[in-house]
Amino acid sequence: MPNTSIKSTTAFLQAKAVVEKWLDGDDSTFITRSRLPNSRRKAASWDIELDHPVIGRQTIQLSIPQDFPATPPQVHFSKLLCLKLPHIEEDGKFCHGINPSANDYEDPCSVLIEVLNKLSQFWTDITNSAWVAAEFQRERLAYWNRFCYIYKKDGKPAPRNSYAVFTSISGVTEGRVASYHAKSPGRRGRSQDAEFRSTKVLITQGVIDPHTIAVQHGWTVGTLFRGNALWVPLPSDLLWTPNIWPRSLKQLERLILDSSNNEHSVVAWLKKKIEQNIQNGDGGLYQPTFVILVQNRTCYGYMITPNLIPRLTPPGIVPIEIERVDADWALARDYNLELLELRRKKKVLLLGCGSVGGPIAELLARGGIGELHLTDKEFFCIENCARHILGAEHVGTAKAIALADRIRRQIPGSQVKSLRILAADWVSEACSPGRYDLIVDCTGEGTVRTMLGRFREKAFGDAGIVHVWLEPFGAAAHAVYVNHEQPWPYDDPWEKVNAAGWPDDVRVQLPACGSGFHPYGAADAWQVASFASERIFACLNAEIPISTVWSSVRSSAYFDKLNVATVRSSIIPSSGDVFDACHLTRTLAEVLHVE
Known part of the structure; x- marks a missing residue:
């Protein structure tokens, strides 16, 4: 017969029992067992009800993972607060930054107290709008990538991988695009979206041929579509936070005009490219078009999607996560x-x-x-x-x-x-x-x-x-x-x-x-x-x-x-x-x- 007593004495279960004894005890009136447990991922979870002057009343879930204390306790907010408050991921998980330590096995409640203290400090900090903006700015690339993921998760057509070869930039400049599309779209969606769902996109500056680079590194999987890009430098002191990010072509146009002292217009550039395509006899072909915004050598991308009703509705924009593949970053x-x-x-x-x-x-x-x-x-x-x-x-x-x-x-x-x-x-x-x-x-x-x-x-x-x-x-x-x-x-x-x-x-x-x-x-x-x-x-x-x-x-x-x-x-x-x-x-x- 198997020795079933071994399971009941594992280090994980012992730590779980200590935490449960504390949080389920009569003295822990600030917390109650969670109404929405998730036993597959969490060994145990509790709810904390808190009022806040800015975001109102919130139910916050505190949980210990199955491998606690090897993995520290987790805190989850409503996922609707993602990109409204810093350090909250798209599933509502709060990034508290507490790392596990060897002592957590001997005193599992100590790491729980650390996490609760971190939560308490965060609860105070988010009343300060300047602190919120500064935190978003400090880790702006991570939040931008989360922003792009949410768009893609919502079914917006976007490339699976978007790469960029960045050299240097002092002013608005044009670039070239090589987009590779599989024979069938990698995900379900409207048929008219299928052509926009490329497996890989490579974007370069100036006359550098992206297809040559893609061939060199073995990235040429699927049918090649060539397109155009507009590279736009953003002021280094520009606050680049979720409430600033353009969500329409009109907002993107305003941002580029402001960043270039009204010298460059993305709308005018798009019209020029359409006219060039017609003159070259390519007016009916899909040509991937991107805008790459650069701030302090970090790249943020937008894919321009054609207007649904020609001449009546404006083109759309989809934010995309850009991964730099140039030698400066790679090496x-x-x-x-x-x-x-x-x-x-x-x-x-x-x-x-x-x-x-x-x-x-x-x-x-x-x-x-x-x-x-x-x-x-x-x-x-x-x-x-x-x-x-x-x-x-x-x-x-x-x-x-x-x-x-x-x-x-x-x-x-x-x-x-x-x-x-x-x-x-x-x-x-x-x-x-x-x-x-x-x-x-x-x-x-x-x-x-x-x-x-x-x-x-x-x-x-x-x-x-x-x-x-x-x-x-x-x-x-x-x-x-x-x-x-x-x-x-x-x-x-x-x-x-x-x-x-x-x-x-x-x-x-x-x-x-x-x-x-x-x-x-x-x-x-x-x-x-x-x-x-x-x-x-x-x-x-x-x-x-x-x-x-x-x-x-x-x-x-x-x-x-x-x-x-x-x-x-x-x-x-x-x-x-x-x-x-x-x-x-x-x-x-x-x-x-x-x-």
């Missing part, structure tokens, strides 16, 4: 854009797209490097799956081509060129001083390091070079930055950098001419990629004045565990834990014992 969330802009000016040549070069290339692209050129002659094989960022779908594809395609598809704003060519051929035939800001060698091959040293003045001039390689078993990794003043020596003294000397038999030989590999895993390669990329960015930021060697070295216990006869150097940290490691920074002169 930096608009934070420290000066650094991102600096990186956009950099051009990097990366040699070797293997298990170390692949993730380094992706990390550089995600860090905002303006242009990447990737060289690798080899094709991706199934055995590469174990430690490469590419996978089985890329088998038989050139590594450089597949990696460049992956980066372009996944990372907005990335400019990547793939070069299926030997490093020596590209360097000797196509490179010239000033073409690249930095060269990153991820081949791990001594012949490439030597070749780069021989060609550096002719091919790269003053540009720096970073050599990255990994020792067997991931026991150590190195990133060596060399500038033109102290280049890497022609004799390739890698053994002076390494943490250990390794026997020849650590390389696993395969039954093919010159074929084999050093044993290490994806975790080793990707850890090295992160270690090296951080230092590569420092080189690009001009933070490293001299040739420098960085090393990440595992502990002596790790080397002991390998049971391989190595000649160990002094840079291996002494430790009894295999997970210990150290990072070292040395000058190249120090490593090479150069005065």
